[in-house]
Amino acid sequence: MGLNQAKETPLFIGIDGGGSKCRATIYASDDTVIGTGVAGRANPLHGLAQTFESIQQSTELALRDAGLTVGDSKLLIAGLGLAGVNVPRLHQDISNWAHPFAKMYVTTDLHTACIGAHHGGDGAVIITGTGSCGYAHVGESHLCLGGHGFALGDKGSGAWLGLKAAEQVLLHLDGFAPATALTERLLNHFNVHDAMGIVEHLAGKTSSCYASLARLVLECANEQDAVAKAIVVEGAAYISELARKLFKVAPPRFSMIGGLAEPLAAWLDTDVVSKISPILAPPELGAVYYARQQLATSN
Amino acid sequence: MGLNQAKETPLFIGIDGGGSKCRATIYASDDTVIGTGVAGRANPLHGLAQTFESIQQSTELALRDAGLTVGDSKLLIAGLGLAGVNVPRLHQDISNWAHPFAKMYVTTDLHTACIGAHHGGDGAVIITGTGSCGYAHVGESHLCLGGHGFALGDKGSGAWLGLKAAEQVLLHLDGFAPATALTERLLNHFNVHDAMGIVEHLAGKTSSCYASLARLVLECANEQDAVAKAIVVEGAAYISELARKLFKVAPPRFSMIGGLAEPLAAWLDTDVVSKISPILAPPELGAVYYARQQLATSN
Structure with missing residues (x-):
């Protein structure tokens, strides 16, 4: 960063692409937010054209929000966190894009989330939202565990909890599994009265x-429903084990990210919970940290 | 049937609609095959227009095979077994179709498979192929268990065995589950070298x-791989339990249908295996039995 400050101070844009949204934030060199924009999904695994369109659109919105023009994208140094770019072919496709920025640095969304959470430093994260996965970044080494997607993996994630609950309810309605509060809760949720519904x-x-x-599954588990509890306990045990596997590479910090991070924490093992540190910056800022690091290395 | 024989003998066509194919067979009154036709998928749950097109197309092929003309469909009394027609809305949609037959009788594919297997009589069947489900038909009562579809249910089915195996292999590659012969077998199957592949x-x-x-899962289980064996044992235990639930309505006969019926039999409980009777007729002939029964009732 010292090198950048010595020149005319550039503007950085951090972009966090995801399966449902693409968030772009323009930051000043002191990390203050200058403008933000949100567009549709930007997951290269589900389509390159849409990814590029969402990146472009969120960037334009962020530029306008900052009082700049669309053409000013040429002044921005971009950091991008995108799913799937650990697949060499996809990384190549993204790198070949005739992007609108001064410079563009691309890494995985896990990497940017991780360096955001730890303010640019080394560390580990577990993301538990719709899916689940673990990521650690220590020195030159990266460790990525889980994240195989629905319904192949992602144990302990929101989708996994929902799938396991639906499975148990359908087995119960057929007389194959014990009664559970989940059955009535799920029938009410969909406003139906049988398995077919x-x-x-x-x-x-x-x-x-x-x-x-x-x-709904977490609610039933907290109310001591045995079936819901067994599901949450199994999911949480996987997440605790995932954390311990990440700890083996000795990350100096560890954070939990995503919508299930907080409700699931109560079910994790105490040795894991005691190591959870707060997230220091969002993935968009993590993407900017990454761009700054790459720029410094290349200068 | 006595009533039909008294009139001018009509021709019957039996149609078995499915997720990948639609089979139509024209039968003489003594059940001899006069002509057959196969067309694309005919699953009302996945599209009505395509279902009607496949029924029409397989019928035309069967008519030509029988040395008849397309216009001769007007002479045929049709029995149809289609997935999803236990949903009243879909049954209505099919019944409203301006069909090309003299008369058309529609029931579920499970029902036609069952009455085919038992030569028009009462009985129970378990279908284990890509999916799994159980069905019993005794007197006026029907019992349908399982068949909730991938990845919600269908325990013990081919898709379920494959999903469980892939899950275990991915957990093993991440260090969360014990080593299994499935890992190398699955990597070789896809010609890849890691979890991402x-x-x-x-x-x-x-x-x-x-x-x-x-x-591949059944092979590994037969070779005593512990992980594959645990999967197959769990799936087979479900199928055995499914059979016992069907036995409760006292079906006079019981058959296993589908690509996994034979390889899975070795893993079923002996009380279940001892009750398995051979399939007496294919689902298309079951559909014709159904049409004849309905015609007799309506006359």
């Missing part, structure tokens, strides 16, 4: 649809 | 894609 609402649906049931 | 081949894929792994 639940199947109609869930068959072929996205992970977000299953994740919308997570709150 | 497996995920690329399976993420967002259909149940048929997962079901194509079932043979």
Whole structure:
């Protein structure tokens, strides 16, 4: 950063692409927010054209919010965190893009979330929202665990909790599994009265649809429903084990990120909970830290 | 049938609609095959227009195969077995179709498979192929269990075996689960060398894609791989339990149908295996039995 300050101070834009939204934030060199923009999904795994469009659109909104013009994108140094760019082919595709920025640095959304959480420093994160995964970045080494996606993996995630709950309710309605408070809760949730009604609402649906049931599962577990509790305990045990595997690379800091981070914390093992540190900056700022680091290295 | 024989003998066509194919067979009154036709998918749950088109197309092919003309469909009395027609709305949609037959009788694909298996008589069936479900038909009562679809249910099915195996392999590659022969087998199957490679081949894929792994899981189980064995044992235990639930309505006969019926039989409980009777007729002939029964009742 010392090198950048010596020149004319550049503006940085941090972009966090995701399965449902793309967030762009323009920062001054002291990390103050100058403008923000939000556009649609930007997940290269689900389509490059849409990813580029969402990046462009969120950038334009952030520029306007900052009182700048669309053409000013040429002044911005961009840091991008995108899913799937650990796949070499996708990283190449993104790098080949005729982007609108002065410079562009791309890494995974996990990496930017991690360096954001730890203010640019080394550390580990577990993300538990719709999906789940673990990531650690210590020195030159990266460790990425889980995150195989719905319904293959992502244990302990919102979608996983919802899927397991629906499975148990359907087994219960068929007489294969014990009674559970989840049954009535799920039937009411969808306003249906039998297994067929639940199947109609869930068959072929996205992970977000299953994740919308997570709150209900956690509620039943907190009310001591045995079936819900068993599901949450199994999910939390996986997350605790995931944390311990990340700790093995000795990350100096550890944070939990995502919508389930807080409600799940009560179910994690105490050795894991005791190590949780607060998130210091959002992924967009993490993306800017990454861009600054890369720029400093290249100068 | 006595009533039909008294009139001019009509021709019957039996149609078995499914998620991948639609089979139509024209039968003489003594059940001999006069002509057959196969067309694309005919699952009302996945689109009515395509279902009608596949029914029409398979019928035309069967008519030509029988040396008849397309216009001769007006002479046929049709029995149809279609998924999803237990949903009243879908049954109504099918009944409202301006069909090309003299008469048309529609019931579920499970029902036609069951009365086919038992030569028109009462009985129970378990279907284990890509999916799994149980069905019993005794007197006026029907019992339908399972069949909630991938990845919500269908325990013990091909897709379920494949999903469980992939889950365990990914957990093993992340260090969360014990080593298994499935890991090398799955990596070789997709010709990849890590978890990411497996995920690329399976993420967002259909149940048929997962079901194509079932043979590999059964092989590993037969070779005493502990992880594969645990999966197959769990799936088979569900199927055994499913059979016992069907037995409670006292079906006079019981058959297993589908691609996994034979390989899974070795893993079922002996009280279940001892009750398995061979399939007496295919679902298309079951659909014709249904049409004849309905015609006799309406006359």
